Amino acid sequence: MDLNDIRGLTDAINGELRLFFERESAYLSDIGSELEPVADSIGHFLLDSGKRLRPLFAAIGYLGVGGGITPQAIKALSSLELVHVCALMHDDVMDASDTRRGAPSIHKQFEELHRTNNLHGSSAQFGVASAILLGDLALIWSAKMLHESGLASDQILQSLPIYDEMRVELMAGQYLDVYEQALASESLERSLKVARYKSGKYSIERPLHFGATLAPKYSQEQLNVYSRYGLPLGEAFQLRDDVIGVFGDPAITGKPAGDDLREGKRTVLIAITSSEVNSSQRNEFAKYFGQNDLDLRGVEKLRQIIVDTGALKRVETLIEEMTSNARNALNNDGIAPQAKTLLEEMITAATKRSS
Amino acid sequence: MDLNDIRGLTDAINGELRLFFERESAYLSDIGSELEPVADSIGHFLLDSGKRLRPLFAAIGYLGVGGGITPQAIKALSSLELVHVCALMHDDVMDASDTRRGAPSIHKQFEELHRTNNLHGSSAQFGVASAILLGDLALIWSAKMLHESGLASDQILQSLPIYDEMRVELMAGQYLDVYEQALASESLERSLKVARYKSGKYSIERPLHFGATLAPKYSQEQLNVYSRYGLPLGEAFQLRDDVIGVFGDPAITGKPAGDDLREGKRTVLIAITSSEVNSSQRNEFAKYFGQNDLDLRGVEKLRQIIVDTGALKRVETLIEEMTSNARNALNNDGIAPQAKTLLEEMITAATKRSS
Numbered sequence: 001m002d003l004n005d006i007r008g009l010t011d012a013i014n015g016e017l018r019l020f021f022e023r024e025s026a027y028l029s030d031i032g033s034e035l036e037p038v039a040d041s042i043g044h045f046l047l048d049s050g051k052r053l054r055p056l057f058a059a060i061g062y063l064g065v066g067g068g069i070t071p072q073a074i075k076a077l078s079s080l081e082l083v084h085v086c087a088l089m090h091d092d093v094m095d096a097s098d099t100r101r102g103a104p105s106i107h108k109q110f111e112e113l114h115r116t117n118n119l120h121g122s123s124a125q126f127g128v129a130s131a132i133l134l135g136d137l138a139l140i141w142s143a144k145m146l147h148e149s150g151l152a153s154d155q156i157l158q159s160l161p162i163y164d165e166m167r168v169e170l171m172a173g174q175y176l177d178v179y180e181q182a183l184a185s186e187s188l189e190r191s192l193k194v195a196r197y198k199s200g201k202y203s204i205e206r207p208l209h210f211g212a213t214l215a216p217k218y219s220q221e222q223l224n225v226y227s228r229y230g231l232p233l234g235e236a237f238q239l240r241d242d243v244i245g246v247f248g249d250p251a252i253t254g255k256p257a258g259d260d261l262r263e264g265k266r267t268v269l270i271a272i273t274s275s276e277v278n279s280s281q282r283n284e285f286a287k288y289f290g291q292n293d294l295d296l297r298g299v300e301k302l303r304q305i306i307v308d309t310g311a312l313k314r315v316e317t318l319i320e321e322m323t324s325n326a327r328n329a330l331n332n333d334g335i336a337p338q339a340k341t342l343l344e345e346m347i348t349a350a351t352k353r354s355s
Numbered sequence: 356m357d358l359n360d361i362r363g364l365t366d367a368i369n370g371e372l373r374l375f376f377e378r379e380s381a382y383l384s385d386i387g388s389e390l391e392p393v394a395d396s397i398g399h400f401l402l403d404s405g406k407r408l409r410p411l412f413a414a415i416g417y418l419g420v421g422g423g424i425t426p427q428a429i430k431a432l433s434s435l436e437l438v439h440v441c442a443l444m445h446d447d448v449m450d451a452s453d454t455r456r457g458a459p460s461i462h463k464q465f466e467e468l469h470r471t472n473n474l475h476g477s478s479a480q481f482g483v484a485s486a487i488l489l490g491d492l493a494l495i496w497s498a499k500m501l502h503e504s505g506l507a508s509d510q511i512l513q514s515l516p517i518y519d520e521m522r523v524e525l526m527a528g529q530y531l532d533v534y535e536q537a538l539a540s541e542s543l544e545r546s547l548k549v550a551r552y553k554s555g556k557y558s559i560e561r562p563l564h565f566g567a568t569l570a571p572k573y574s575q576e577q578l579n580v581y582s583r584y585g586l587p588l589g590e591a592f593q594l595r596d597d598v599i600g601v602f603g604d605p606a607i608t609g610k611p612a613g614d615d616l617r618e619g620k621r622t623v624l625i626a627i628t629s630s631e632v633n634s635s636q637r638n639e640f641a642k643y644f645g646q647n648d649l650d651l652r653g654v655e656k657l658r659q660i661i662v663d664t665g666a667l668k669r670v671e672t673l674i675e676e677m678t679s680n681a682r683n684a685l686n687n688d689g690i691a692p693q694a695k696t697l698l699e700e701m702i703t704a705a706t707k708r709s710s
Binding site: 024027028031032034035038086090093094095096114119120121125126128129130132133135136137139140141143144147148153154156157160161164167168169171172174175176178179181182183184193197264 | 379382383386387389390393441445448449450451469474475476480481483484485487488490491492494495496498499502503508509511512515516519522523524526527529530531533534536537538539548552619
């Protein structure tokens with residue numbers, strides 16, 4: 001296994017996640033066989049897919065300040081993936097999303113378990129309760145995985161302030177997003193702020209910082225380089241997400257075509273569209289956007305408006321500018337060369353993807 | 356402030372919780388004023404009431420192995436209250452409970468905020484999303500409070516395995532409870548198992564262990580004494596909860612009379628009743644138990660059956676036996692005398708309460 005490339009690091013991260021999951025899953029089964037579906041669902045969610053973006057950035061952040069890759073380090077770095085599992089599970093309950101990565105979301109799986117076993121009470125309520133608890137458990141497992149990683153105590157302790165702040169920012173960003181959707185705001189400034197909190201910091205900058213603080217030694221200047229790289233790239237990452245939510249191919253995304261349009265999700269892409277529509281486009285847009293039963297024809301109409309107003313093009317330009325800012329931040333001697341190469345590669349992974 | 360009695364310890368715990376909350380609340384406001392309702396709601400939930408049972412047991416566990424009370428220690432020990440805040444907030448969403456401590460539960464508060472501000476989308480969905488995020492934030496704040504308490508690093512590190520295991524057990528116990536309700540099981544053995552996981556370990560044994568591991572030094576024998584005391588007392592605590600859920604005074608509990616009967620909650624009390632009813636009682640019981648619109652007359656009928664079958668009496672006897680087992684565990688020289696006195700007092704607080 002070559003730990004100097006993305007593939008090798010991803011394999012190592014997957015290996016540690018699997019080992020950790022297997023131990024915790026056995027622990028749950030020992031409490032009671034009723035907990036086996038809980039473990040199974042988390043296991044599939046965690047291990048069947050996922051790009052490991054946050055653990056990868058953490059690993060590169062760690063390498064960039066001179067950290068040596070060991071199984072203990074990989075275990076500690078991989079713990080971020082379980083924070084993300086919590087965020088996604090809870091997100092699906094909050095959005096009432098029925099699918100995730102092409103499969104039923106967790107609350108839907110447990111709704112089905114309730115129905116199949118003819119259990120008492122509301123199946124939907126049982127599904128929601130289970131998904132909340134599974135998300136909570138994933139969040140707690142993340143901390144457990146970090147704490148028991150076997151890295152030197154000093155390194156673990158020194159990572160905790162960033163680890164905690166990242167998680168607070170994540171939940172604050174999630175609330176801002178939920179609130180923003182409820183405001184149905186068309187403000188570009190506001191939607192950029194949500195993108196910054198929800199993804200700019202959480203997806204890239206904080207994982208890089210977390211990785212750096214897990215290494216024996218790092219400097220404030222190194223953290224600053226990671227911020228200058230991570231913040232714009234994180235926002236570009238979120239903008240790419242927004243584009244995929246509207247134009248993505250269901251076969252690749254695992255979500256229905258135009259899902260974000262059906263949900264009426266307020267994104268930077270939509271804010272720009274709203275500011276550029278003429279009056280007939282505005283009426284047409286209002287007619288379809290956020291309709292629960294939006295069909296492919298409606299999706300196509302909305303996509304056309306987004307293209308015609310130039311909003312898609314402007315978002316692509318924004319992504320390019322942010323990406324270029326991220327790239328420029330790497331012109332710095334403070335980060336190990338090997339890590340700089342990986343950070344270059346990750347720019348492509350974060351912004352040129354289609355799912 | 357006298358830190359040698361329950362009152363003094365409670366005041367010190369409340370003081371640290373308030374200080375921590377004020378800092379974190381200011382941090383959220385700095386991100387955006389939209390987060391002020393989030394901070395306010397957590398603040399009221401955390402600070403307006405609560406018996407601080409878990410931090411108190413943790414503090415006594417710490418004292419009992421020779422830990423010296425300092426503000427740093429109180430801060431670390433108090434962090435448990437925020438785990439409990441998460442559990443209660445998420446519990447109310449999972450049970451769809453509309454009130455908590457006589458006030459609207461968190462999801463209801465945010466449902467109302469959504470309605471008052473004429474926000475877009477479903478008010479109920481906004482309420483649920485907010486309550487999930489507030490609970491997540493409380494769980495993360497707990498860890499942050501512990502990590503930044505200022506206790507010696509070795510002491511914090513040595514508490515983390517128990518801290519994590521306690522939280523895993525809590526979520527596992529919550530799922531067992533939800534599942535048990537959905538099974539509508541009448542098994543005494545099963546409901547005792549749920550009581551053990553949900554409360555026996557989480558409410559008393561684990562907080563005592565957590566406190567002990569936060570002290571500079573503790574022995575396995577001391578942890579064992581805490582288990583022999585904490586497990587039966589925790590189960591007695593849960594049985595008292597079950598009795599209050601059926602017979603409690605709404606003016607004291609802040610919940611409607613007979614709320615657990617309306618919810619159809621499967622508890623040890625109900626399991627014993629089910630095993631002792633004659634056939635006419637069984638029909639009568641089935642007619643009222645778990646009815647959403649159960650009125651006071653129906654509550655009275657169910658209470659009468661629970662009394663007539665001798666189930667209430669048997670639960671009170673169980674509480675006494677468990678309490679006496681807990682008391683016997685204190686005949687041990689390994690625990691500091693001052694802590695033993697406090698543990699005696701806590702027996703009363705846990706089992707003779709009416710809310």
